[in-house]
Amino acid sequence: MFENLIESNRKAKPPLSQTIVSMAVHVGLILGAIQATRSAAQVVKEIVQDTTMVFLKPPEAPPPPPEPPPENVVVSANPPPQGFQVITPPDNIPTEIPPVNLNERFDPRDFTGKGVEGGIATGIVGGTGPVPTIEGEVFLQAEVEEPPTVATGAACIEELNKNYPAVMKSAGIAGRVVLQFIVNTDGRVDASSIKVSSSSHKAFEEPAKRVMTSAACTFKPGSSRGNPVRVLVQQAVAFKLAS
Numbered sequence: 001m002f003e004n005l006i007e008s009n010r011k012a013k014p015p016l017s018q019t020i021v022s023m024a025v026h027v028g029l030i031l032g033a034i035q036a037t038r039s040a041a042q043v044v045k046e047i048v049q050d051t052t053m054v055f056l057k058p059p060e061a062p063p064p065p066p067e068p069p070p071e072n073v074v075v076s077a078n079p080p081p082q083g084f085q086v087i088t089p090p091d092n093i094p095t096e097i098p099p100v101n102l103n104e105r106f107d108p109r110d111f112t113g114k115g116v117e118g119g120i121a122t123g124i125v126g127g128t129g130p131v132p133t134i135e136g137e138v139f140l141q142a143e144v145e146e147p148p149t150v151a152t153g154a155a156c157i158e159e160l161n162k163n164y165p166a167v168m169k170s171a172g173i174a175g176r177v178v179l180q181f182i183v184n185t186d187g188r189v190d191a192s193s194i195k196v197s198s199s200s201h202k203a204f205e206e207p208a209k210r211v212m213t214s215a216a217c218t219f220k221p222g223s224s225r226g227n228p229v230r231v232l233v234q235q236a237v238a239f240k241l242a243s
Contacts, residue, residue, distance in 0.1 A: 137229065137230065138182055138230045138231070138232050139222065139224060139229050139230065139231050139232070140231070140232055141222070141231060141232070141233055141234075143224070144222045144223060144224045144229060144231055145223060145224060145225070146222055146223045147222050147231060147233065148183040148187070148219040148220060148221055148222045148231050148233055149219060149220050150217065150218075150219055150220075151187060151218050151219055151220045152216060152217060152218050155216040155217070156211065156216055156217040158216065159211050159214050159216035159217060160211050160237065160239065163207040163208075163210055163211050164207070164239050165203045165204060165207055165239075167203065168201065168203050168204065168239070169241070172241060173201070174200075174238070174239055174240055174241050175199070175200045175201050175203070175204035175238075175239040176199070176200045176204070176236060176237070176238050176239070177196060177198070177199040177200070177204050177205055177208035177236070177237045177239075178196070178197040178198045178199070178234060178235070178236050178237075179194055179195070179196060179197065179208055179209065179212055179234070179235050179236075179237060180193075180194070180195055180196075180197050180232065180233070180234050180235075181193050181194035181195070181212065181232075181233065181235070182230055182231065182232050182233075183219045183221060183222060183230065183231050183233055184221065184230055185221050185228040185229060185230060186221065187218045187219045187220060187221045188218060188219075189212050189213050189217070189219070190230075191213045193232075194209055194212065194213060196208075196209075197234060204237075204239055207239075208237040208239075211237060212235065212237065
């Protein structure tokens with residue numbers, strides 16, 4: 001009844017050869033795993049060493065589309081000729097340095113000496129039309145063929161006498177004012193452009209401005225290539241006592 005107790009019937013130990021074989025198998029598996037890991041690492045290292053990094057330049061942006069032509073463009077039926085401009089010496093040499101004209105237009109292509117005299121580089125071969133000017137462009141007196149001249153001399157002198165400063169007239173003092181202003185294409189003085197270049201006395205400056213901007217004083221406008229243009233002029237205004 002008590003012959004098959006668990007503790008009394010112990011298992012026999014495995015033989016030594018079996019233990020050695022088991023250990024050898026485990027050692028072989030461990031060595032194989034280590035070797036496989038080393039081989040994989042070597043392969044990865046070789047792949048990394050043989051890899052060449054290539055940086056590609058990003059594609060350039062396409063050029064912007066051309067601007068559409070402006071609407072309602074009128075092409076002249078009589079375009080100016082293709083040619084060159086001629087520099088002519090001024091009739092009256094200025095005694096003072098003229099002011100800088102920021103609106104002045106200059107194209108060196110108009111002075112190449114090629115083509116028709118009096119034309120422009122952007123003209124048309126065989127064209128006979130007038131050379132256009134920039135709207136509002138202001139010329140110097142030396143740049144135009146015909147500078148502005150006073151058209152209403154008698155009326156202008158009468159207006160000048162009316163505006164003679166009473167204090168200066170009673171004191172018997174004459175005066176002179178040099179004004180600078182723009183004469184528009186209609187022959188009127190541009191009141192916003194008028195300024196005093198010099199004067200013999202402050203009392204004459206404002207009366208001189210009033211006279212030149214009044215309706216009594218008008219000019220024959222200056223012209224360039226047969227077209228009326230705006231011209232910057234210097235005009236002396238003299239207040240004289242009656243003899």
